[in-house]
Amino acid sequence: MHTTHIASPPPTHQEGGTHQERGRFFRSPLVWMLIGMVGVGLASSLASVGGVVAVVGAAAAVVIYWAVMRYVARRSMPEIAKSGAVTQALSGVAIGFGFITVSMLMLLTEFSFDERPGNGLSIVASMAAMSFGAAVTEELIFRGLALQALEKLCGSWAALTITAVLFGGLHLANPGATLWSSLAIAIEAGVLLGAAFLWKRDIWFAVGLHFAWNTTLGLIGIPVSGHASEGLMTTTPDGPDLLTGGDFGLEASIVPVIVSLLIAIPLLIGAHRRGNLVPLRRGLR
Template sequence: MPHAKNWSRPIDLGDRRILRPGPLRWLRALGWMTALFFLIVLTAYPLTDFLGRQLPDKGVWPFLVHSAGAIVAILAYTIAVWLAEGRRPTELAPRPALLHCAAGLTIGAAVFTAVMTTMIVFGLYEVTLQGPVPAWRAAGLAIEAGVIEEIMVRAVVLRLLWRAFGPWAAFIVSAAVFGASHLGNSDSSLFAAFCIAIEAGVMLGAFYALTGRLWVSIGVHAGWNFTQGYLFGAAVSGNDYGPALAKSVALQDVPAWLTGGTFGPEASLPGLLICAAVGWATVWAAYKRGRFTRPQSASPLSSDLEPLP
């Protein structure tokens, strides 16, 4: 059984080198946030685009391509934090990764299943079984989105805004950024962006705050996307995840705000209400554990990874 410290700990916001205490630390945190965000964008996504053009878009290849982007994002973040912040990123500590990811995948699949079950029971969706099909593409896309987006939005934006302005401003702004980032997707809308900001922005940030690690948030994100795009065959934020076990289509005579329409169930009222409940329950659990009031930098005595000199 893993030691409790490996399951849950305060977020390590960073307090060395570029984030050392002193004048204008908030400004240094914002500058570093911007640089680190674009570092991830400019390393992970160009790699997947390049590999996607060079390799076949069938079989196991899409899984390998998208997984490569996720691995590069982890490596780029780890090296950048090691150099600029003088620490090993405990938010990506390998020891609890398997247990945390398994928990997150289970939670993500369960929450999305609850959303779809609600809409099916109330006659908002038509679901048609299609039979077994390869899951490689959907699994690769889910892993890529889970890893890269959680690093960018939670480990970079939320953490460094927290370092600069405190937890509540960080939650509000990072959730808004995550929602707004989906406005360019197919069939998006302001309501869809609002739903994603509340659902994922709060819920995934809350799991990060509660555990001090990214792995649960990554697992929830990937588990939700895979269940949505592959098991149910619904649109994922306006995107098609390819071959799926079923095909889920929102009824056309029902308002889009109830079903999410062609954007997908994330933009639905049931999705908003269920994910908001899970998210705020997790925020409350983190609050009760003092995650928003205690010092949020790791101590060498409480960490399973020693800080760099």
């Protein structure tokens, strides 16, 4: 029996235009930013569980980020390149650890320390897994998605400012948070981590810094952004809240705010010299 094949008519001009418009819509920075935030945000719920689940959540967040950038934004992703990722992360770890260590050394007399019983290895592993999950998901959302999308619209300086304010504002919901603690977080984390990303244009560098910061605080036994930490020590603030951060933790202290700026400013100068900052006029285009 002979079957007659009827050729499909070519797409009309209207259909082609609709397809192109749909493509342009999804490639819009705000659209892929929001889609990515939803996807990575869902993965972050796994990362907040802790343990192996946190690591799985972080891995899922990276896969979602890659998929959104590849198939929605249609852009390359040098910021999550595997080549050199370990080196970049370790460089960030060194800066993050140094940041907290210097801040604490300046405030040693304002705290009292007691050894906390428990299995040290288990405590370190648990703290590291939780910090890793938080660092990966938060950096993908704020520096990978938000900062890069916004700088396409309004340049790097405006994007850095907006993401810093958003990052600080979201921490208002944390235990013991105040307007001051959110401002401090906006400067310490929002500006410093944003500057770290702009300097290297590498997510893993910012992740390493963020991870070391949270892990070091947690192991010392100081609350991380208001959340109590069961680390290797029990640390009690004895000095004024402006120096110790009070119940919110060291991040609400004036000292790390100053130290973070002393680190962030050279990073931003370096980013400018490398040509890594998107000016407003190019962002608007």
